[in-house]
Amino acid sequence: MIRKWNYIYCLSLLAMIGTACRKPYNPQVISNDNHYLVVEGVVNSGNDSTVISLSRTVKLSEDVRTQAVTNYTVAVEGEQGGNYVLQSQGNGKYEIGPMHLDATKKYRLHITTPEGKEYASDYVEVKQTPPIDSIGFMPKNNALQLYVNTHNAANNTRYYRWDYEETWKFHARYQSDYIVDAITKEVRGRHPDEDVYICFASDKSSTIVLGSSEKLSQDVIFQGPITTIPRNAEKLELRYTILLKQYALTKEAYQFWENLKKNTEQLGSIFDAQPTQLKGNIHNINDPAEPIIGYVSVSSTQSKRVFIDNTQLPQDWIAKYPYDCEQPDSALFFNPKTGIREVEAYIINGGSIPVSAIAPTGFIIGFTYSSESCTVCTIRGRVQKPSFWKEK
Structure with a gap:
């Protein structure tokens, strides 16, 4: 037993010494x-x-x-x-x-x-950007692959960059027909301008999208990858649109963007490209040694918009709602079994959102309810339809 405790004591002492010698490392770059x-x-x-x-x-x-x-x-x-x-x-x-x-x-x-x-x-x-021929899409590896087709008959563009804006129409998991009045603190029906079931959301490209026909005999980009959307993404729930912008680049600008892409998006394993110094075309006039990040190009811009409806996608693709939503629960004005005024406790004071009325005999005795994340689409979007939006 004495040996056992001596052994434990020694281990504890070594652990304390190891901890005491440990120092935080804060490299200068941080x-x-x-x-x-x-x-x-x-x-x-x-x-x-x-x-x-x-x-x-x-x-x-x-x-x-x-x-x-x-x-x-x-x-x-x-x-x-x-x-x-x-x-x-x-x-x-x-x-x-x-x-x-x-x-x-x-x-x-x-x-x-x-x-x-x-x-x-x-x-x-000044680079003249040729028009975008078309934007296409196809199912690929459980995702929707969007691509671009373009060309320059004069064969003098060769280097391209794209960015885009996405907008999609979606709905809340459950449609809430009722609301707690802010003044009376009572549940009432929603007015048409208070609907929070259908919304629109937008996003901008966050990756660098490039294409080059330098090694081809013709200046043609065929099915150049733009972005992929997972098959169960909310973006594909109802209707989706992408506004694609195309820019012609010089060779030097293309090389800058290519290096930037490698440094920001393709690092993380020993097989990825190693970081390289980014050399743009912007300088401090009086101090050329000062690092500046960026590359300024001068070009015209070509843009094109396409809409994708969920009916154009494989039938077995079902968008996954971003929140876990159980079936709406029930709340009565007064539950005789528990003695609780459930509407008051769970909805008016509890912050839950009323979904539909409970009226088994024609008289409302309570409401079903759910969480805000499952009933209010405005927590992820806006109800106002964008000016450019078109229905099928």
Whole structure:
């Protein structure tokens, strides 16, 4: 027994010593206070507006990814003259309407901070983006694969980038016909403008989508992958639309975006590409060594929208509701078995949402109810139909 306790004592002492010697490791990169300028956007040479987003990087130890910057002066400058000043829209966004730039000239982006620092991109040529031929989709590996077809008969585009905006129509798990009146604190029927069953939600692309026909004899992109949607996603529940925007790139811009994609989306295993230094075309005029993140291209934009209805998908594809929703429970005005005023306890004061009336003899004696997440679509979307929305 003495040996046993001696053994346990020794183990405990070693554990204490090991713990005492352990020191937190905080590499310098985590605490470095480097607020590098980040420039995002495309200078649109055609009929669309130009939107440039400016932000600053933050320390890795901070919760936010970037910090938007305001009160900067942002302008598009022509190599042979011409100055177009963008207006601040707040939250680091700067915008100007269609500029109709001369496709035979070169342009750059010029940025001035309130402190007088000046940043400028290289003067770059204007790229003319060919139209999008079509957007298609097909079931693939239990998901819906969306793809793009485009081409340039002159064979002088070769490098492409796309981004997109998605919008989808969906409904709550259960339709709530009743609501607790905010003034009377009683359950009443919903007015038409209080309906929360059908909603619309939107999202923007968060990945880098590129395509190249450099190694082909013809400048053709056939079924270039855009995005995939899982077969049971809420996006496919009723009706879905995607607005795809296409940009022509120079070879240098394509290489920048390709490296950025590798660094941000294709890391994580020993078989993935190793991180590489990102070299954009934006510089501090007075301090070329200062790192700047971003690449400014000048091009026209082509866009196309398609709608996908759930009737166009395989019949066995059923959207999975994002919350676990049991069948609505029942609440009576007064339950004689328990002596509880259930409507008052569970719905009016309990925060549950009334779904339908319980009226076995024509008189309402209570309501079924469920949670807000299962009955109110506005927690994930909005009831207002987008102006561009079309039904089948």
